[in-house]
Structure formats: structure tokens, C-alpha cells
Amino acid sequence: MRYLPKSPADRAQMLREIGCKSIDDLFAPIPAEYRLNRDLKVPRQMAESEIIDYFHECANKNAADYALFLGAGAYHHYRPVVIDAMVSRGEFLTSYTPYQAEIAQGTLQAIFEFQTMVCELTGMEVANASMYDGSTGAAEAMLMAVRITGRTAAVVARSVHPEYREVMHTYTQHQGLPIAECGYLENGRVDMADLEKKITADTACVLIQSPNFFGTIEDVAAVADLVHKKGALLIVSIAEALSLGIVKPPVEADIVSMEAQSFGVPLGYGGPYAGVMATKEKFVRQIPGRLVGETKDKDGKRGFVLTLSTREQHIRREKATSNICTNQALIATMATIYLTIYGREGLKELAAQNLAKAAYAASAFAKAGKVLFAGAPRFNEFVVQTKDDPHTINKRLLEKKMIGGFPLGWHYPELGNAQLWCCTELNSKEQIDAAVQAVGQ
Amino acid sequence: MSNKDIKKATQHVNQNEGLIFERSSPGKKGYRLAPLDVPEVDYKKALGAAARPDLGNMPEVSEMEIIRHFTRLSTWNYAIDLGMYPLGSCTMKYNARVNEVVARFPGLANAHPYQPAEVSQGAMRVMKTLSECLLDITGMDAITLQPAAGAHGEMTGILLIHACLKSRGNPRKKILIPDSAHGTNPATAAICGYAVENLKSNSRGMVDVSALAAQMNEDVAGLMLTNPNTLGIFEQEIDKIAAILHEKGGLLYMDGANMNALVGKTRPGDFGVDVMHLNLHKTFSTPHGGGGPGSGPVACKKMLEPFLPKPVIVERADGTLAFDYDRPQSVGRVRMFYGNYGMHVRALAYTLANGPDGLRQTTEDAVLNANYIRKKLEGDYHLPYQSPSMHEVVFSDSIQEQKGVKTGDIAKRLIDYGFHPYTVSFPLVVHGAIMIEPTESESLEELDLLVDAMKAIAREAEEDPEFVKNAPHNTRVKRLDETAAARKPVLRWKPAAAKSAGE
Numbered sequence A: 001m002r003y004l005p006k007s008p009a010d011r012a013q014m015l016r017e018i019g020c021k022s023i024d025d026l027f028a029p030i031p032a033e034y035r036l037n038r039d040l041k042v043p044r045q046m047a048e049s050e051i052i053d054y055f056h057e058c059a060n061k062n063a064a065d066y067a068l069f070l071g072a073g074a075y076h077h078y079r080p081v082v083i084d085a086m087v088s089r090g091e092f093l094t095s096y097t098p099y100q101a102e103i104a105q106g107t108l109q110a111i112f113e114f115q116t117m118v119c120e121l122t123g124m125e126v127a128n129a130s131m132y133d134g135s136t137g138a139a140e141a142m143l144m145a146v147r148i149t150g151r152t153a154a155v156v157a158r159s160v161h162p163e164y165r166e167v168m169h170t171y172t173q174h175q176g177l178p179i180a181e182c183g184y185l186e187n188g189r190v191d192m193a194d195l196e197k198k199i200t201a202d203t204a205c206v207l208i209q210s211p212n213f214f215g216t217i218e219d220v221a222a223v224a225d226l227v228h229k230k231g232a233l234l235i236v237s238i239a240e241a242l243s244l245g246i247v248k249p250p251v252e253a254d255i256v257s258m259e260a261q262s263f264g265v266p267l268g269y270g271g272p273y274a275g276v277m278a279t280k281e282k283f284v285r286q287i288p289g290r291l292v293g294e295t296k297d298k299d300g301k302r303g304f305v306l307t308l309s310t311r312e313q314h315i316r317r318e319k320a321t322s323n324i325c326t327n328q329a330l331i332a333t334m335a336t337i338y339l340t341i342y343g344r345e346g347l348k349e350l351a352a353q354n355l356a357k358a359a360y361a362a363s364a365f366a367k368a369g370k371v372l373f374a375g376a377p378r379f380n381e382f383v384v385q386t387k388d389d390p391h392t393i394n395k396r397l398l399e400k401k402m403i404g405g406f407p408l409g410w411h412y413p414e415l416g417n418a419q420l421w422c423c424t425e426l427n428s429k430e431q432i433d434a435a436v437q438a439v440g441q
Numbered sequence B: 001m002s003n004k005d006i007k008k009a010t011q012h013v014n015q016n017e018g019l020i021f022e023r024s025s026p027g028k029k030g031y032r033l034a035p036l037d038v039p040e041v042d043y044k045k046a047l048g049a050a051a052r053p054d055l056g057n058m059p060e061v062s063e064m065e066i067i068r069h070f071t072r073l074s075t076w077n078y079a080i081d082l083g084m085y086p087l088g089s090c091t092m093k094y095n096a097r098v099n100e101v102v103a104r105f106p107g108l109a110n111a112h113p114y115q116p117a118e119v120s121q122g123a124m125r126v127m128k129t130l131s132e133c134l135l136d137i138t139g140m141d142a143i144t145l146q147p148a149a150g151a152h153g154e155m156t157g158i159l160l161i162h163a164c165l166k167s168r169g170n171p172r173k174k175i176l177i178p179d180s181a182h183g184t185n186p187a188t189a190a191i192c193g194y195a196v197e198n199l200k201s202n203s204r205g206m207v208d209v210s211a212l213a214a215q216m217n218e219d220v221a222g223l224m225l226t227n228p229n230t231l232g233i234f235e236q237e238i239d240k241i242a243a244i245l246h247e248k249g250g251l252l253y254m255d256g257a258n259m260n261a262l263v264g265k266t267r268p269g270d271f272g273v274d275v276m277h278l279n280l281h282k283t284f285s286t287p288h289g290g291g292g293p294g295s296g297p298v299a300c301k302k303m304l305e306p307f308l309p310k311p312v313i314v315e316r317a318d319g320t321l322a323f324d325y326d327r328p329q330s331v332g333r334v335r336m337f338y339g340n341y342g343m344h345v346r347a348l349a350y351t352l353a354n355g356p357d358g359l360r361q362t363t364e365d366a367v368l369n370a371n372y373i374r375k376k377l378e379g380d381y382h383l384p385y386q387s388p389s390m391h392e393v394v395f396s397d398s399i400q401e402q403k404g405v406k407t408g409d410i411a412k413r414l415i416d417y418g419f420h421p422y423t424v425s426f427p428l429v430v431h432g433a434i435m436i437e438p439t440e441s442e443s444l445e446e447l448d449l450l451v452d453a454m455k456a457i458a459r460e461a462e463e464d465p466e467f468v469k470n471a472p473h474n475t476r477v478k479r480l481d482e483t484a485a486a487r488k489p490v491l492r493w494k495p496a497a498a499k500s501a502g503e
Helices: A009-018 A025-026 A050-058 A081-087 A104-122 A135-150 A162-171 A193-200 A220-229 A241-245 A281-286 A313-319 A329-365 A390-398 A427-441 B044-050 B063-074 B099-103 B120-140 B150-167 B182-192 B207-213 B239-249 B302-307 B340-378 B407-416 B442-462 B466-470 B482-487 B497-502
Strands: A153-155 A177-183 A202-210 A233-238 A257-259 A275-279 A291-296 A302-306 A381-385 A416-423 B142-144 B174-178 B195-200 B220-226 B249-255 B275-278 B298-300 B313-314 B321-324 B393-396 B433-436
Touching: A009 A025, A009 B340, A009 B442, A025 B340, A050 B099, A050 B120, A081 A329, A081 B063, A104 A241, A104 A275, A104 A291, A104 A302, A104 A329, A104 B063, A104 B239, A135 A153, A135 A162, A135 A233, A135 A275, A135 A281, A153 A162, A153 A193, A162 A177, A177 A193, A193 A220, A193 A302, A202 A220, A220 A233, A220 B063, A233 A241, A233 A390, A241 A329, A275 A281, A275 B313, A291 B482, A313 B182, A329 A416, A329 A427, A329 B044, A329 B063, A381 B174, A381 B393, A390 A427, A427 B275, A427 B302, B099 B340, B120 B275, B120 B298, B120 B321, B120 B340, B142 B302, B150 B182, B150 B249, B150 B275, B150 B298, B150 B302, B174 B182, B182 B195, B182 B220, B195 B207, B207 B239, B207 B321, B207 B433, B239 B249, B340 B393, B407 B433, B407 B442, B407 B466, B442 B466
Parallel strands: A153 A177, A153 A202, A202 A233, A233 A257, B174 B195, B174 B220, B220 B249, B249 B275
Antiparallel strands: A257 A275, A291 A302, A381 A416, B142 B298, B275 B298, B313 B321, B393 B433
16 A cells, blocks of 8 residues: 555564564454454555546536536635645645644744734634634534523524524524524615514524625624624624625624635535634633634744633533634635735725626626615625526526526525525626526526 | 754754734735726725725735745644654544545536536535445444534534434433543533533543443433543443443444544444544544644434434435435534535545555554554553553653653653654543554654654653753744733734734
8 A cells, every 4th residue: 555654574573573473463452253354345446547537537527617606605716826835735734733832833823814814804803713614603603602691592693594504503402592583674684673572681692694695784783783782792604704805894793703715715515614703802711712822932932822722622621612623724724825815905806896796797687587685785696586496597507507596495485586696706797698698588 | 961862853944934914015916806897886885884994904915925924834834744743642644645636626626515416416426435435434324424523523423312312202411421531522512412421441441341330321321432542442341331321222422533543443333333423634634734624424323314414415216416405303404515525535535545455454554553662662651551552552751750851841852853742641541641643654764763762852851851841942933931822812913003002
């Protein structure tokens, strides 16, 4: 086996030195009746060239060069080549969690830069080193709000990503944490009157998404006012992080939970992505996950370490803030590199391009259907209601090598024949025009 | 004391580099956008009050500086690609480059999770094939690839147990966890609403079966067992352990963190485990990337299958694959979409590169390496448990501690010798634990270098303990002040003006 750096003679010598007759001696602790005396039923050992061929065949069965109009929590943006050039370096790729700070300063400094950028982007004061993704991060943010407030209920907007809501339900089902749902208005925003009714004296937090699942940007300040008046915390979840290039950050929130996939992370059929959690400084001891802090070595030189680990599972065990251990460090590094490449001006320009593409597309789609939620600003997604069933429309598009918008009927039957469309900098005018034509057929 | 015994590493010049924010100045650019082909929109007008005034302190740097910045940072890291990384329980094995190449094929890397099934068959086939491989490797009946990491898999597994017992009438109240377990186990049980009850190990470093029998009752939902356990010892009475649980209606969960000791040699499904997770980033070689991403598939017996997270992948009569969302008994989703798919691709590439013979040889070499280190260091370091070691060996610092040198000091000195340290102070059942897991990826030469280094440090601890206690001596930063970092946390960079204003 080509990964194993030992000759038969090496193995024989080592067994001799250990004092074993055969390798089987070392497996003697496994009771004989449980030893596997056959080959595993996995494909036979392959050459590298065969592995390449195998995955080429798999990859070629998927849509590769199709025009893509899907967003809904996973966004296609251009990935500068510098990202993979850097994260493919073995020192980033093949290192572990930076427990030994003296030989992990590269990872630690990169994460410190990531935490700083997340704070700048979200308007929060502290950010952690990453969560698994936006959905689990949102669930962990709710549990964090429960710890902070000591209250035991939550309100989640119906306009939050349906799969995020499912994950929140899974995480909280045994925590005695009932989740109430708050509706949305004609303009796509949170129904404030409904929200006011749903918040009780037990409500620990209200969780909204902005831009929400329909692409609508919420009035975060107004929601925050109401939530804070009732003594609850506001959690703002962000699925399309690029929006922060031009959309005002949710500074009024208490916790921001964000999916960083838009920042240079491949769509990759849904993962790996990276969740981000940011909050106010006063809540830092309740935040889950790893934190990197600045310190000095004994010669006074600046360095970085994992810190405040007394919150974590390896110290606190069942009383920890979370059970999270492995996070998404390499993906956070991808995001850091992406954010460095585009930076202060590029993120704004890129986000503005996204808004322009979606604005053009929405006006074009108005000829083929009814664009919903027109009364509030949106970023790069919008909802179109059509005469035809969205699945029929998507079949039509697929024949023309286009992947249409996300059908909403299953999660939002009240919207009828509606689809969520997404346009980014990668959707050309020609693609958009062709899609509109196919929808209107 | 000097560095004369250090064979593996030599100090060399490496570059200094500040924070990226300190390189930034207005007008520098690392990007250029393609021209916009639709009418421009004044976003400030479009967004109104929701428009962002500016992007604060986000950096402005050129592409050249970005390459230098991250390349320089990378050179400050130790990594598997540089040498042995014997971090016990973490299975730092070789991460094959072909895995990285295939995961970046456009048909896989650019696949949107919601694209229609008819243009996702290749992506789904990877998941299906990996699932079939993992099922035979574990001896289980059903599997989900959705959990994003080991601890996430634990949560999924315990939720399955909860749902299964609830369907039988009573989810029960407690989970038993051995004192040698990973911290994630008790934290997981707590998230799933269970109280944690500690289970003591016996003098051989294994579960005390009579204690288990005494603690087991109708309040106990299950036992979370790591096997081999964190002492690297196979639980030889595993059949009795399973029988005690099953007799009283409890279920056996196995933390698969140490599966690298078992693949191709024995199967948890055969020795009584009901549900377990695998760490693809350990046993199946997907890269750790400085702390993640991981992937923690959960495999289980037939009776737990109805409760698996949705969706599950199913094969239709015509041979096409689809996601089945119609799972009324499911515990729900544990993550959006289908998990860390990119890791599924890499783990399958690893499995194909090995085949059945390679997987077996891998396990044998991993166990051989650990036992070689044990044999060579026994005597220089105290071995608290005499039971046979599987893929890792746990010593203690009790000999060196007599001179005031602790496991953490030995670890720091090992850095000077060109190694990443072993796992320090874990498992908790061993005072001053030195937990070494070499994995199969080390040659005899590299193992001998580690043995020599550990022996040299043992001598240094005897002759000049202060020198060891002040290690590392050869790194770009010396021991860092962790107490100061925690007392007044500085978790982000701020511009000089803001810093002085805040102080």
C-alpha cells in the first residue's frame, strides 16, 4: 500500500524487538469470536489514475456548466485562485487544532484575523473561530441566549431558512425550549404585530434572518427595539454573508450567527461550510467554540493562543457551553483569504454588482410572473409567483442547461406556485434573459 | 544543556509578518471585477436606511502581499507533511493529495445542494458508495453522513437512542460514561437532555464490569464507550458490557474516535455496539486543516434506522438515487443539506486507494507502531497500565515529576526536537498523561527519532530540569502567557487610535 512507509523487513524487525511472533499477537486482546477473518467488502485497491477516473465519472454525471439560479442558503460566487493555492499548503491543510501555540502561530494568527474581520463585518465586538455551519450556529446561538437570560422559550421568524429551523428544532427538542413561529408581511418582512404577540415573559430570544429566506432585508433596528423592550435577546442569522458588503450590519443584535460560505467556499454539494458566531463582549463567556486571543511570550513578543477554554467540553464536560470540538478552521481560513482579496472596497463593489444583477433579473421576471415582496429592499434573491408549477418550469430550464430557482411550495404552501431565484456576479445578462424567456413560455 | 542531541530539526531563518490589517493602505487592491453587463443600480438608493456607510477596517492589500502574508503564516505551523504528529486520540495520518484533487473536480465542487436529482447522480453515488463501505467496515445496518464532526455524530447517535427508547415507551434519564472518556461525551449527553453518570475503570484500565452491572438499571438509556478506550486498551469484556446493557433495555453507543485500531480486524456491529460515529478526519484521512472541517457519520443497527436524520439516500428500482424526506420517526435534521460532502469525497478516495488489503495493513501498522514506541520507552517513562496497547500508548510523567518536570514541559521540549507533541494531560484517569498515537504513517526511522528524542528529554529532566521547564527554546515565539490572554481577552485587532482611546 503506497501510503505506508514500511518494508516487510522493517515490520519483521519491529515485531522482533517488541517480542511478538506475528502481527496477530498484537490483536490478541480482541476476543477471537469477534475477529474478522475475511476481506472487507470494499472495492479493491486502486491506482491513483483509477481513482481519478472513478471520480471523473461521478463528476461528469452532475451538472457542471449549467447556468445556476439557486441560492437558498448556498451561493455561487467567483473563487479567486489564490484561496486554493494558500489552503493547499500542507502547513495549513495538515495541521491540527492549535493546542501547541508555539508551532501553530500561522493558524492562530489567521484565525485572529478571521475573528477581527467578522467583527468588522457584523458590527459585533467578539467572534469565535467558527461553528460547523450557519444552521448549527443558529441553534447554538439560541442555546447561548437561554444561558444568558435564564429564560426558556424562543421565537423564530417563519422567513428563516426552513432547514435552519429544522436544525434548531433538533437541537432544542430535549432542552425544554418551545419555539414559537412568527409570520411575515406582504413586503416579506417580519410581522411586528405577530412578533409582539408571540414574545412572552419566558422568551429568551427572537431569531430572524436578514436578508431573510425570501431575500428581503429586515428592519433589524425596529425588531431589536421590540425584542429588547420585552427583555429578550435578538439573534440575527445571515445566510448570504456577501450582503454585508453593502447592507448595514445588524449592530442592534445581541448575537449574530452567520454562514461564511459566500466568502470563497465552494458550493460542494452542501459542505463543508463555516458558521460564524459573533456577539457583544459582555457575553463572551457564554459563546461556544474556540476563541483565539492575543498575548505575549516571555520575551515580550506578540503571539496568539486558544483562550477562555474553561467554557469548553474538554474542561467543563457536561457543563460546557457546547459539545463542539472540531470546527471548520480551514474553511474559516478560506474566508479570511477571500475577505483579504476583496477587502474594504472590493466587497462593496462585488455586493453592489450582486444587487444590480438581481434588480435587473427581478424586473425582467416581472414580465413572466409576479415578483412578490416588492415593498422592502432585497439583496440578490427574490421570489416569483407563476402560473405554471415551479417543477414544470425547472424541467423546462434543465433542458436548456439552466437550473431554475428553488421551489417554495413545499415549505411555504401559502405562496402557491412560487420560486426563490438568486442572481450573483456569475449570472450573465444572457443567462437571465434566457431564463425569463423559458419561464414565460 | 544544549541542542546537541537534536537530530530531526535545525533552526533556520523564517520571515516575520504582522497582521494583515497592519499592511493595509487605502487604494491597494487584490481584485478586479468583470464589467457589469446589466444597468448599474445606486445601492444606497435601493437599500435606503439599510445601506452600509463603509466597511470599517477591512484590509486593502495587493495580491502579491496576500500570497506572502499567508505563505509566511503557513511556515510557522507544524504539520503532518513536515513530520510525525503523535497527538493521541487525534489520528494525525497522511492526507493523500489525490483526495484534494478529486474533491475539486468541478462537477463535485460546484454542485449546488438543491440542484435537481437528475443532474446530481454522480454526487449522490459517492455518498452511497461511501455509505456501503462504512457499513461493512463497522458491521452496521444503516448510516447517515449528515453530522459535521465527531461530537456532532455523538449528538446524533444519542438522539437516535432517545428516539428509539421513547418509541418503546420511556426515553430514560441517564447516560453512563467511563471516566476515561473524551469531554465531548458528557457534553453531548447533556445537550440531548440526559444526566451523566460516571463509570469507574478498573486497575487494568478497562470498564469495571461489576460496577457497570451495579449501576445499570431501567433509568439508564445507554453507555457511551470508546473502544479501544482512550488508554489505547481494547475493552476485552465488550460482550459482557453489551449484554449487561441490553438485558436492562439500554443501548451501547461507541465513540469511533479510535477506529484506526480496528478497521479490517474487527467490527463494532459484531461485538454488540448498537450505534456509533466515525471520524472521517481521523480514520479516513480527511485533512484536519488546523481544527476542521471534520465529518462524523453515524452508523447503527436496523432498529435505529427509522430515527436517522432526514433526508436519507435511497436507491430506486431503476437504479437512480434520491433523497427520502418522508421519515416520520426521524430525529430531524442535525445540519442543513447533507453534511460535509467534500469530506465524503475524500474519505471514499482514501478507501479506494487502500482496498480491503490496504485497510487491514494500515490498522496493523498503526498498532505495530504504537507497540514499538511502548516497548522502546518503557522504563524511561512510567507506564500506568500494563494491559496491551492497540493504536496508542499512554505513559505518565511520574518519573520526571520527581524533578518537577511535567508532561506539559516534556511536550514543549519535544517541539525543540522537531516533533509535534503528544496529547498532554489526557485521559484524566492518568495523572500527568503522555498519550502517544503514531498512526501507520510513520517509518521506522521517524519512530526511532521520536524514541531518541523522548529518551534525551528524560535525561535532560534528570540532569537539568529547569532547562526542560523553560522549553521550547528554538521556536519563533517562546512559551506564551495563557493566563494573561484569559484574564484580559484581546480577541480582535483594533487600529492604534482605537486601542489607545479604549485603554
